[in-house]
Amino acid sequence: MHKTTFPTITSFYFILCILLLLAVIHGYKHLEGDVRWRSLFSATHYFLTIDQSGQVRGTRKFNSNSIFQVYSVNVGVVAMYAAGARLYVAMDKKGKVYGAKEYGPNCEFQERIEENGYNTYSSVRWRHNGHSMYLALRGNGRTRLGSKIRHTHHSTHFLPLSI
Numbered sequence: 001m002h003k004t005t006f007p008t009i010t011s012f013y014f015i016l017c018i019l020l021l022l023a024v025i026h027g028y029k030h031l032e033g034d035v036r037w038r039s040l041f042s043a044t045h046y047f048l049t050i051d052q053s054g055q056v057r058g059t060r061k062f063n064s065n066s067i068f069q070v071y072s073v074n075v076g077v078v079a080m081y082a083a084g085a086r087l088y089v090a091m092d093k094k095g096k097v098y099g100a101k102e103y104g105p106n107c108e109f110q111e112r113i114e115e116n117g118y119n120t121y122s123s124v125r126w127r128h129n130g131h132s133m134y135l136a137l138r139g140n141g142r143t144r145l146g147s148k149i150r151h152t153h154h155s156t157h158f159l160p161l162s163i
Contacts, residue, residue, distance in 0.1 A: 034072040036160070040080075042137040043118060043157035048089075050082040054099035056089060058141035067163055070111075077124055078111045079103060091123040095133045095146030109135065118157035122146075 039062060040048040046058025047066040059066065064084035071079045080089040087099030090106040100107055108124040110132070122132035123146060133146025136155040149156055 036070045037163040038068050038070050038160040039066050039163055040068060040158040041161055043154040043159075044137050044139050044141075046137050046141045048135075048137065048158065050085040050087050050089065050099040052085055054085075054087055054101075056097045056099055056143050058137040058143075060141070070160065073108055076110055076112070077108050078121070079107045080109065080121075089135070091126060091133060091135070091146055093126050095123075095126070095128060095148065097135055097143040097146065112151070114151070114157060116157065117159075119160055120151045120156045121158065122151065 042048065042058055044058065046060060047062050048056070048068070049059045049063065049065040050056050051065060065082055067083050068089075069081040069083055071081065073079050081087070081103075082089070082099065085099060087101060088103055088107040089097065089109070090100035090104070091097050091109075092106060105125045106123070109121040110124055112120050112122070114120055121135040126133050126146070128147035131150065134149050134151055134156040135146065135158075136144040136149045136153065138144050138155060144155060
């Protein structure tokens with residue numbers, strides 16, 4: 001009679017540890033560098049835009065400055081480039097949102113899918129009193145200071161619409 005050998009519990013945990021170690025070493029590189037063409041529609045009913053002067057605001061009508069290339073920089077971290085204006089969405093240390101000509105640390109945002117299906121974007125670099133600073137549009141389409149807003153407020157919620 002042939003005796004079948006099963007791996008022991010110890011060898012199972014050893015293999016599991018090796019696989020986890022390989023995942024940590026390998027990381028999530030397959031998620032980096034992804035580029036998506038999106039238009040960001042706010043819960044306040046505005047399309048996020050950047051004009052040629054670098055002013056970030058909302059507009060009721062979709063236009064070429066409302067088209068963004070959303071780059072995956074790292075896991076859950078994105079950079080948003082307005083192809084029409086040739087500027088990146090950026091946030092300074094006071095929470096002011098602006099258009100930057102060159103990509104830098106101020107251009108990185110943590111993208112989070114909220115429970116209601118909307119996305120929020122918080123500055124990776126800057127915090128205010130221990131709180132994240134979020135990209136937000138007021139009810140009149142102007143940007144809000146990131147230091148004055150929390151992710152639960154609907155002005156921070158955006159639907160990334162495919163182009």
